[in-house]
Amino acid sequence: MLDIQVTRTKTPKPHPAEETLVFGRNFTDHMFVMDYDEGRGWHDARIEPYHALTLDPAAIVLHYAQESFEGMKAYRTKDGRVLLFRPEENARRFQKTNRRMCIPTIPTQDFVQAVEALVRVDRSWVPSAPGTSLYLRPFAIATEAQLGVKPSSRYQFLVIASPSGAYYASGLAPVKIYIEDEYVRAAPGLTGFAKCGGNYAASMAGQAKAHELGYSQVLWLDGAQRKYVEEVGSMNCFFVIDGVVRTAPCTGTVLPGITRDSCIKLLRGWGYRVDDETRLAADELMEFARAGRLQEVFGTGTAAVISPVGQLYYRGETLTVNGGETGRLTRRLYETLTGIQYGRLADPYGWTHPV
Numbered sequence: 622m623l624d625i626q627v628t629r630t631k632t633p634k635p636h637p638a639e640e641t642l643v644f645g646r647n648f649t650d651h652m653f654v655m656d657y658d659e660g661r662g663w664h665d666a667r668i669e670p671y672h673a674l675t676l677d678p679a680a681i682v683l684h685y686a687q688e689s690f691e692g693m694k695a696y697r698t699k700d701g702r703v704l705l706f707r708p709e710e711n712a713r714r715f716q717k718t719n720r721r722m723c724i725p726t727i728p729t730q731d732f733v734q735a736v737e738a739l740v741r742v743d744r745s746w747v748p749s750a751p752g753t754s755l756y757l758r759p760f761a762i763a764t765e766a767q768l769g770v771k772p773s774s775r776y777q778f779l780v781i782a783s784p785s786g787a788y789y790a791s792g793l794a795p796v797k798i799y800i801e802d803e804y805v806r807a808a809p810g811l812t813g814f815a816k817c818g819g820n821y822a823a824s825m826a827g828q829a830k831a832h833e834l835g836y837s838q839v840l841w842l843d844g845a846q847r848k849y850v851e852e853v854g855s856m857n858c859f860f861v862i863d864g865v866v867r868t869a870p871c872t873g874t875v876l877p878g879i880t881r882d883s884c885i886k887l888l889r890g891w892g893y894r895v896d897d898e899t900r901l902a903a904d905e906l907m908e909f910a911r912a913g914r915l916q917e918v919f920g921t922g923t924a925a926v927i928s929p930v931g932q933l934y935y936r937g938e939t940l941t942v943n944g945g946e947t948g949r950l951t952r953r954l955y956e957t958l959t960g961i962q963y964g965r966l967a968d969p970y971g972w973t974h975p976v
């Protein structure tokens with residue numbers, strides 16, 4: 622159990638109007654902070670008024686990107702309760718990321734306690750308009766000031782919170798994706814399975830190229846052969862082919878999404894066959910699409926939950942998926958997952974976590 626000291630702000634900010642909320646631009650009144658020093662471990666857990674950080678310009682995180690993060694949401698139900706979604710899974714994934722980044726881990730119960738404490742203090746910031754939520758961003762940074770390349774002896778773990786708008790202002794909208802065969806996001810032995818800033822920095826050039834060409838997301842191929850489909854933007858990717866649901870295996874280069882895992886469990890519970898072990902080549906994918914056997918494509922992740930794909934571009938060829946419309950299974954997954962998250966539907970797997 623952490624002993625969390627709470628210092629409340631004396632100058633609360635006005636809450637933005639819920640209809641104006643976008644993703645990740647507004648922040649609440651408080652933040653969680655905890656320090657780590659070698660020999661002492663994690664200490665001084667506290668909630669403070671939200672404020673800018675003071676970092677030495679030689680802090681390791683600023684030069685060598687020794688950093689890790691998580692993404693999760695608090696949802697307000699119709700009757701005013703506040704729910705987290707599978708927060709222990711975020712805690713466990715954060716431990717895996719931290720091990721890969723040589724950052725000291727945080728026990729599951731402490732991670733969940735930190736998130737819960739911030740949500741409690743900033744509870745009034747959990748919005749209630751349809752589709753809105755309080756996005757939570759736990760992260761750890763290496764703060765030791767020195768320019769030698771080595772794991773830091775000092776860290777901070779922080780949690781900030783951002784009231785965020787509905788991802789789809791006017792219902793699920795299929796996106797156009799560009800299958801990228803030049804840049805890669807991850808390769809065997811690297812950090813694809815870890816949630817770390819470096820993966821995102823490395824993905825921006827490919828994403829910018831896709832935007833310039835009029836596509837909203839990149840579909841990444843594996844980094845060794847540039848052959849097999851892996852993720853779409855910063856989401857996991859699913860394909861419905863001849864009634865079977867396929868998604869890239871999590872063998873080190875794919876981020877093990879909690880939304881991905883939840884979709885697989887729901888689909889199997891509904892009797893669908895889900896193949897999360899066989900890799901799918903981009904060539905095969907286009908062949909299935911040409912033959913009319915590719916029924917649906919969608920991305921999964923905490924921010925959008927489910928993001929339908931309506932068009933695929935690969936090596937000079939553009940193919941439409943499901944006539945550019947949201948597929949039936951895509952919609953069913955979206956309605957079911959959001960239904961559970963907002964407490965509108967029964968929660969048979971015990972995924973929601975009241976605060």
Ligand SMILES: *Cc1c(COP(=O)(O)O)cnc(C)c1O
Pocket residue numbers: 692816852854855856857876877878879880881921922923924
């Ligand atoms: C966070 C993330 C996801 C989605 O994970 P969720 O737990 O479902 O939010 C997928 N891919 C990448 C690269 C990510 O960083």
